Amino acid sequence: MSTDSAPAYQEPDQEPDVPVAHAPPPGLLALFLAFARMSLAGFGGVLVFARHAIVDQHRWMTADEFNETFALCHFLPGPNIVNLSMVFGSRLRGIAGGVAAFTGLLLPPTLIMTLLAIMYARFGDVEVLRRILAGISCAAVGLLIAVVFRMMTPLLKRMDVVVIILMFGVFVAIGVLRLPLQAVLLVAIPLSIGITFLMRRTVAA
Secondary structure: OOHHHOOOOOOOOOOOOOOOOOOOOOOHHHHHHHHHHHHHHOOOOOHHHHHHHHHHHOOOOOHHHHHHHHHHHHHOOOOHHHHHHHHHHHHHHHHHHHHHHHHHHHHHHHHHHHHHHHHHHHHOOOHHHHHHHHHHHHHHHHHHHHHHHHHHHHHHHHOOHHHHHHHHHHHHHHHHOOOOHHHHHHHHHHHHHHHHHHHHHHHHO
16 A cells, blocks of 8 residues: 555644633622631631632632732721721622622631630730740731731742832832831832833734
């Protein structure tokens, strides 16, 4: 048989690389339970556990999306994590989702803290309890530092000099020079928006 009649060899199709899709949006009950778990696990601060649950565990957001959402919540009045629960829940399930996430975040610790306040009023002078609370405070600081570095990772990977300079400048202004937060934000927010606008216009041109 002639080899000319043999079918030509075809390489198997290779699927192009595509980004990992987000997980399906959670329901209202899932939102409530997720934020309830965050609040119950978040001794010393919920931000660490919120980022882990939203980005790593459930994949409801990417790391960049979480950073952007948290940045928005940081500039809004009120506790950052409470703002995050409302913004995140509303983004996924509308107003009802925001209420579900907000309730899940605040209801369990409110009940627990009420009971602990009653106990502390009675046993607060015990030296062992004071040492335990001091140890918890140290652990909370360590957790906060850890999540800050994890949130910085996507920004540092881009090697964007402007972003790094702005981030370092805000840190120095607030952490070292002890300038008022409101004054720093009044300068940093318009400056960040202006630089981003100019950079996008330059890229588009």
